[in-house]
Amino acid sequence: MTTLLEVVRQKVGLSVVRHFIGGEYVEGLSGRTFPDLNPADNEPITEVYEGLAEDVDRAVRAARRAFDEGPWRRMSARERAAILRRVAELIETQAEEIASIETLDTGIPISQTARGQIARAAENFHFFSEMATRLDGETYPVDGEFLNYTLRRPVGVAGLITPWNTPFMLETWKIAPCLAAGNTCVLKPAEWAPLSASRLGAILQEAGVPDGVFNVVNGFGEAAGASLVAHPGVNLISFTGETATGQEIMRNGAATLKRFSFELGGKSPVIVFADADLDRALDAAIFGVFSLNGERCTAGSRLFVQDEVYDELVARLVECVRRIRVGDPFEESTEVGPLIHPDHYARVTGYLDVAREEGAEIAVGGERPERLSAGNYLEPAVITGVRNEMRIAQEEIFGPVLCVLRFETEEEAVRLANDVRYGLAAYVWTSDLARAHRVAAEIESGMVWINSQNVRDLRTPFGGMKHSGIGREGGHYSFDFYTETRNVCVALGRHRIPRMGTG
Numbered sequence: 001m002t003t004l005l006e007v008v009r010q011k012v013g014l015s016v017v018r019h020f021i022g023g024e025y026v027e028g029l030s031g032r033t034f035p036d037l038n039p040a041d042n043e044p045i046t047e048v049y050e051g052l053a054e055d056v057d058r059a060v061r062a063a064r065r066a067f068d069e070g071p072w073r074r075m076s077a078r079e080r081a082a083i084l085r086r087v088a089e090l091i092e093t094q095a096e097e098i099a100s101i102e103t104l105d106t107g108i109p110i111s112q113t114a115r116g117q118i119a120r121a122a123e124n125f126h127f128f129s130e131m132a133t134r135l136d137g138e139t140y141p142v143d144g145e146f147l148n149y150t151l152r153r154p155v156g157v158a159g160l161i162t163p164w165n166t167p168f169m170l171e172t173w174k175i176a177p178c179l180a181a182g183n184t185c186v187l188k189p190a191e192w193a194p195l196s197a198s199r200l201g202a203i204l205q206e207a208g209v210p211d212g213v214f215n216v217v218n219g220f221g222e223a224a225g226a227s228l229v230a231h232p233g234v235n236l237i238s239f240t241g242e243t244a245t246g247q248e249i250m251r252n253g254a255a256t257l258k259r260f261s262f263e264l265g266g267k268s269p270v271i272v273f274a275d276a277d278l279d280r281a282l283d284a285a286i287f288g289v290f291s292l293n294g295e296r297c298t299a300g301s302r303l304f305v306q307d308e309v310y311d312e313l314v315a316r317l318v319e320c321v322r323r324i325r326v327g328d329p330f331e332e333s334t335e336v337g338p339l340i341h342p343d344h345y346a347r348v349t350g351y352l353d354v355a356r357e358e359g360a361e362i363a364v365g366g367e368r369p370e371r372l373s374a375g376n377y378l379e380p381a382v383i384t385g386v387r388n389e390m391r392i393a394q395e396e397i398f399g400p401v402l403c404v405l406r407f408e409t410e411e412e413a414v415r416l417a418n419d420v421r422y423g424l425a426a427y428v429w430t431s432d433l434a435r436a437h438r439v440a441a442e443i444e445s446g447m448v449w450i451n452s453q454n455v456r457d458l459r460t461p462f463g464g465m466k467h468s469g470i471g472r473e474g475g476h477y478s479f480d481f482y483t484e485t486r487n488v489c490v491a492l493g494r495h496r497i498p499r500m501g502t503g
Helices: 002-013 053-068 077-093 095-106 110-132 167-180 195-207 221-230 243-256 278-294 307-322 342-357 410-418 433-442 475-482
Strands: 019-021 024-026 033-037 044-049 139-142 146-154 157-161 184-188 214-216 236-240 259-263 269-272 302-306 361-364 381-384 401-407 425-429 447-450 483-491
Touching (some): 019 195, 053 157, 053 184, 053 221, 077 095, 077 110, 077 167, 095 110, 095 167, 110 167, 157 167, 167 184, 184 221, 195 214, 243 259, 269 278, 269 410, 278 401, 278 425, 302 307, 302 410, 307 361, 342 401, 401 410
Parallel strands (some): 157 184, 157 236, 184 214, 236 259, 269 302, 269 425, 381 401
Antiparallel strands (some): 019 214, 139 146, 361 381
16 A cells, blocks of 8 residues: 555655646645545545635636647647547556556545546547547538538637546546547546546646646635636536536536536436346346445436335345445455545435435445444445335435335336436336337436446437436537537528618
């Protein structure tokens, strides 16, 4: 562990993690810092400079200069794509080290950060570098008299506000399309997990991204985040996080007419019909809610099981969850590590208390493992006897907690699945293909997986409806946000123009 701490201090932020502004790692203007805690023991890893309004202003001004005066938006798409491919390659060569930093900072098991999340971060840059060269417009001929065609152009400066779960991957998921479109940006990473974001400045700079195109300001949402949202020099805000925070961001940015993209909370249903392949459904349901320590926006945290197979599936579920390995996130065998922060640990365990008060039963888990007295460790929990109106079935817990409910008919399953304010993801398990399509069409969520775990195709739209978000990310949908679409109308002949002022 000492070696990893040395890596963090040498490669990420020396003795204190700094902001990255205008191509340089810089101290916060106020000199104030805050500790970054190791979730495994809640001891400080390092100190981080706290960004305030003046730091945000400095970063936005650097991004604005780079957009207005620099070469980035004037490069050809092919030139930008080559640089972004180089970013992807650098991430790949540094993947093990980045994964170690991410695991140290978040508590996500190394097997999941190293093999999944960092690889996906590199893939994000590979994918959007290719998409940059495919940005095209449309043409609309009008009876031989006119030709309309559309152009896509970068918008300006984007404020990117990212969460603490899988931070490196989710940061690249926003940065890659933002830069591919020719914009510049200021990233405000989550204060609970700022370390891997600090690496991005050096990586992008080495790849050839011009100074000022990419900037990082660390800090808290109330100061750094709010200042970024309200800044008149920022044109776009892309935010992933809690629904309540998204609502506040929208209010804060309204005065300057920001364009918003929000990926917010979720309480996603997993619907298992009696005719489903129960082995596969069980594996997918367990992985979907307990991987990444349960801190996953698309987690299937409400499991609906049809009456005929309820008892069998729940018995198997409880036994499997009982065997999940909780422990040191740097151990290869660990499947669930510590939660990100003491405050979040208190939030998740508080919901377990709510479950008991509401009359539900914690069938397995929900306690601190005896051998792990320090840190934010929690046994994965399965809650049965849940009614859909309970708080634990309606509110996002964002931890290794699964609520199990029963249903009788297809109509009841759809009604219960939709009876929640969220609408991010849903999962349907059945061998009846017609029913699968019917249910998928009726469920109120931005994404539905049928007989599948959460497998992403980067070409497809990612995002939610209702209180789970606004807009879509992925494929060309990302460029709908990160570009302005202009229409150009060309007269092909001498059409009639009405005359005025002839007397």
